[in-house]
Amino acid sequence: MEKKETFIDKVWNFFASVKLAVIIFAVLSLTSIVGTIIEQNVEPTKNIKVLSKLFGQSAAPAAYRIFDSLGFMDMYHSWWFVTILLLFAANLIICSIDRLPKIMKLVKEPIKPLSGDQFKGFSIRKEFVLKGKSELVAQVVKKAIGSAPAEVKEEQGSQFYAQKGNFTRLGVYITHFSILVILGGAIIGIFFGFKGVLNLPEGAVSTVAYSRSGQERPLGFGIRCDKFQVDFYGESDMPKAYKSLLTVIKDGREVMKKEIVVNDPLRYEGVTFYQSSYGIVPGAGAQNGIFRLRIMSKDGKTENKDVHLGDSFAVPGTNSVGRIEDFSPALAFDEKTSRPFTYAEQMTNPAVLVSFYEGTNRKFGGWIFKRYPTSGKLPDGNIVELQDVWGLQYTGLQVRNDPGVWIVYFGCIAMAAGLFITFFMSHRRIWARVIEEKGGARVILGASANKNRQAFERKIDNAISSFTNVKEGGR
Amino acid sequence: MDSSTLFGIATLAYILAMIIYITYLAFRKPQIGLTATTVTVIGFVAQTCAILFRWKEFYEIGRMGILRAAPFTNLYESLVFFIWCLILGYLIIEFRYKNRSFGAFVTPIAGLALAFIDLTGMSKDIQPLVPALQSNWLLVHVMMSFIAYSTFALAFCTGLMYLIVTTEKRDEASYIFWTLAVGILIVMLAAMGLDFLTFKVGGQGAERLMKSYLFRASFLSPSPVVSLFSIVAAASVLFFCWRYGYLLKRVVATLSVNADILDEITYRSIAIGFPIFTLGGLIFGAIWADQAWGVYWSWDPKETWSLISWFVYAFYLHARLLRGWKGKKIAVVAVVGFVAVVFTYLGVNLLLSGLHSYGSE
Numbered sequence: 001m002e003k004k005e006t007f008i009d010k011v012w013n014f015f016a017s018v019k020l021a022v023i024i025f026a027v028l029s030l031t032s033i034v035g036t037i038i039e040q041n042v043e044p045t046k047n048i049k050v051l052s053k054l055f056g057q058s059a060a061p062a063a064y065r066i067f068d069s070l071g072f073m074d075m076y077h078s079w080w081f082v083t084i085l086l087l088f089a090a091n092l093i094i095c096s097i098d099r100l101p102k103i104m105k106l107v108k109e110p111i112k113p114l115s116g117d118q119f120k121g122f123s124i125r126k127e128f129v130l131k132g133k134s135e136l137v138a139q140v141v142k143k144a145i146g147s148a149p150a151e152v153k154e155e156q157g158s159q160f161y162a163q164k165g166n167f168t169r170l171g172v173y174i175t176h177f178s179i180l181v182i183l184g185g186a187i188i189g190i191f192f193g194f195k196g197v198l199n200l201p202e203g204a205v206s207t208v209a210y211s212r213s214g215q216e217r218p219l220g221f222g223i224r225c226d227k228f229q230v231d232f233y234g235e236s237d238m239p240k241a242y243k244s245l246l247t248v249i250k251d252g253r254e255v256m257k258k259e260i261v262v263n264d265p266l267r268y269e270g271v272t273f274y275q276s277s278y279g280i281v282p283g284a285g286a287q288n289g290i291f292r293l294r295i296m297s298k299d300g301k302t303e304n305k306d307v308h309l310g311d312s313f314a315v316p317g318t319n320s321v322g323r324i325e326d327f328s329p330a331l332a333f334d335e336k337t338s339r340p341f342t343y344a345e346q347m348t349n350p351a352v353l354v355s356f357y358e359g360t361n362r363k364f365g366g367w368i369f370k371r372y373p374t375s376g377k378l379p380d381g382n383i384v385e386l387q388d389v390w391g392l393q394y395t396g397l398q399v400r401n402d403p404g405v406w407i408v409y410f411g412c413i414a415m416a417a418g419l420f421i422t423f424f425m426s427h428r429r430i431w432a433r434v435i436e437e438k439g440g441a442r443v444i445l446g447a448s449a450n451k452n453r454q455a456f457e458r459k460i461d462n463a464i465s466s467f468t469n470v471k472e473g474g475r
Numbered sequence: 476m477d478s479s480t481l482f483g484i485a486t487l488a489y490i491l492a493m494i495i496y497i498t499y500l501a502f503r504k505p506q507i508g509l510t511a512t513t514v515t516v517i518g519f520v521a522q523t524c525a526i527l528f529r530w531k532e533f534y535e536i537g538r539m540g541i542l543r544a545a546p547f548t549n550l551y552e553s554l555v556f557f558i559w560c561l562i563l564g565y566l567i568i569e570f571r572y573k574n575r576s577f578g579a580f581v582t583p584i585a586g587l588a589l590a591f592i593d594l595t596g597m598s599k600d601i602q603p604l605v606p607a608l609q610s611n612w613l614l615v616h617v618m619m620s621f622i623a624y625s626t627f628a629l630a631f632c633t634g635l636m637y638l639i640v641t642t643e644k645r646d647e648a649s650y651i652f653w654t655l656a657v658g659i660l661i662v663m664l665a666a667m668g669l670d671f672l673t674f675k676v677g678g679q680g681a682e683r684l685m686k687s688y689l690f691r692a693s694f695l696s697p698s699p700v701v702s703l704f705s706i707v708a709a710a711s712v713l714f715f716c717w718r719y720g721y722l723l724k725r726v727v728a729t730l731s732v733n734a735d736i737l738d739e740i741t742y743r744s745i746a747i748g749f750p751i752f753t754l755g756g757l758i759f760g761a762i763w764a765d766q767a768w769g770v771y772w773s774w775d776p777k778e779t780w781s782l783i784s785w786f787v788y789a790f791y792l793h794a795r796l797l798r799g800w801k802g803k804k805i806a807v808v809a810v811v812g813f814v815a816v817v818f819t820y821l822g823v824n825l826l827l828s829g830l831h832s833y834g835s836e
């Protein structure tokens with residue numbers, strides 16, 4: 001009797017089909033392309049400019065309106081893109097459920113001996129003659145597949161059979177499942193996670209971070225920036241490392257201290273702090289900065305001193321007094337006029353202007369750079385180095401709390417494992433019928449592999465020839 | 476010897492090998508084939524040494540440990556590594572399948588990549604790593620991506636050959652596809668060559684060439700006459716390829732390469748490349764972004780285009796399961812996949828950033 005397809009069957013089959021998967025791959029690719037051409041989440045003028053390059057000046061505003069109403073300005077979060085992703089997930093789930101019983105049967109089923117002319121239908125089929133004992137056939141089979149075969153007695157002799165890697169048929173399902181896990185982890189991140197920023201001046205403590213829209217979000221502990229610093233390559237302006245020394249304060253105690261750099265964040269109670277930007281605290285006058293000087297007198301006395309703008313300090317063992325007159329975060333000298341000027345709004349090349357007095361008598365003075373210690377060699381043989389500037393910069397931290405990220409990582413591992421199993425392993429089966437003849441055995445061998453058949457066939461050929469050759473050699 | 480001399484030798488050897496392989500395709504004398512292989516191997520050895528030397532030079536300059544000195548971090552170095560993987564993959568195939576005729580299809584890709592490096596005049600200097608690039612994830616990410624890209628490039632070559640061998644009629648969709656694909660390749664290269672020549676005359680810095688000068692000498696020329704002429708010329712090249720494409724088929728057909736072997740190599744290359752790309756390109760890339768910025772996926776154009784390439788190859792793998800998709804249709808997908816890969820790597824930087832830039836034109 002012919003079974004009638006009900007409506008539910010139809011829907012089920014539609015979602016269980018690989019055809020739908022292929023269509024979804026194509027649709028996702030094509031729509032994603034549009035999202036790379038139109039810049040996502042930027043102010044309209046930018047995309048109108050992009051569109052005018054593509055469609056011409058006059059058509060651009062209309063094109064913008066059309067694309068905007070279709071959600072293309074933030075398309076990866078638009079209702080229709082999310083719908084495609086959900087369809088994709090449904091396709092995967094239903095396809096897997098649809099096929100899994102059959103596959104599980106293949107995985108669990110023990111291998112059975114073949115009967116009659118079943119040997120004919122194999123893509124790998126061999127016939128050969130072994131001189132001597134027929135037990136050698138078991139060794140041939142073992143060498144070809146890597147596990148000891150089972151044996152049944154037959155009328156004319158016996159049959160050996162074995163299988164390996166039946167579980168590898170599940171590799172595809174692990175891969176497919178991992179995609180659902182990753183999507184799930186991403187969804188958890190979207191709904192239960194927090195992404196924010198925090199600009200933390202040196203010395204400051206914060207117990208909150210800020211979302212993009214500026215809302216406060218309590219952290220549950222305090223975080224303090226003890227120091228921010230940029231290291232440069234040699235004497236160039238090329239940054240080598242951005243470092244922030246952070247301290248976590250909980251219930252008034254310091255519970256954790258870590259120096260973070262760009263690829264090494266700080267994690268505490270599920271919140272992660274990433275080094276993402278930096279700058280000079282807006283409105284912080286140079287008078288708030290602390291300059292750490294190292295003063296070495298001619299006769300070897302060394303002293304470290306923290307001073308402010310306008311402060312004076314004594315050079316030990318002399319009656320010379322230095323005074324901080326000025327500060328620049330990034331000092332350079334004009335090539336033509338040799339006049340000093342500040343070339344960047346960042347702490348790229350800090351320098352202090354120091355004048356030295358004996359009594360009220362100004363002896364000499366000049367700019368001392370952090371980057372060039374020789375700039376602190378004074379005419380009278382004493383040395384003053386600018387070791388550090390503190391309190392003027394902030395570190396820009398990206399703050400994240402994403403409970404889904406571990407699920408995503410787990411999904412990634414599962415996907416890698418699933419793909420490895422799928423592409424580099426296979427389910428191999430082998431049967432060998434031995435027909436006893438006088439002086440030896442005739443062997444009919446059939447084998448199959450669901451992947452990479454050639455490699456299996458090569459192994460079988462090697463196994464056969466290693467035994468038949470030994471025999472022919474007469475040993 | 477230093478690394479740049481060795482790179483020079485390798486470049487020369489690959490370009491020579493390309494010419495010899497094509498000669499071999501035409502005359503099919505075994506001696507010519509052997510010469511081609513020998514020259515390729517010489518180039519490969521020279522390039523291997525060059526990469527190792529550069530690694531050592533970088534290590535001595537950077538002083539940040541062996542791993543942080545791996546020479547795969549900028550456009551130039553990654554292209555060089557891509558060529559290295561491609562040639563290695565090709566040599567393995569030549570050895571395994573005992574067939575030299577793919578050489579005439581693979582070495583031109585290496586030659587083109589090398590020419591691209593020189594034409595665009597991209598910086599070959601060793602550049603110290605900026606902080607964001609100082610990550611071991613990045614290293615494996617880049618290495619594995621390029622290993623995968625080279626398997627995709629091989630699949631592209633064999634897929635294209637498959638189409639050339641199997642298509643018969645001029646009104647057949649797959650014939651039109653491959654002749655147009657070859658034609659567009661020629662047009663693009665010619666246009667970029669023109670850009671380069673006129674740009675040289677203008678005497679501007681090479682950095683700007685890639686970003687804002689692409690196709691300004693032809694299609695996007697300020698003069699409508701030039702741009703119209705370019706379009707007409709391009710159209711005639713395409714027509715020519717379509718009209719006379721079967722000549723190429725005749726040459727390839729005389730090689731008696733079996734279409735099934737081509738199909739198999741295409742599948743095998745993708746079956747190796749896909750898991751490597753998934754792990755190295757997508758997963759390690761995401762982990763690196765997560766470590767550096769706290770976002771594992773941000774839909775930026777580069778990420779999105781890798782995802783698109785990935786979807787195209789997933790399409791390939793699944794379409795093989797469908798009835799009626801074996802053969803030509805699937806070969807078209809393999810070709811399209813590599814176009815997406817090239818766009819991921821170069822197009823995003825060259826075309827999209829130009830499109831999105833505010834820069835004065």
Ligand code: HEM
Pocket residue numbers: 015016017018021088091092095172175176179419422789792793796
């Ligand atoms: C991005 C998402 C996906 C990835 C990465 C993926 C990956 C794979 C891989 C690697 C294979 C093995 C192919 C081969 O052996 O050549 C496969 C097979 C398969 N995929 Fe997917 N897949 C995805 C989505 C889907 C979807 C949405 C469906 C829904 C129908 C699907 C259905 C299948 C089926 C039926 C097979 C064949 C299984 C078998 O041979 O027993 N896949 N997939």
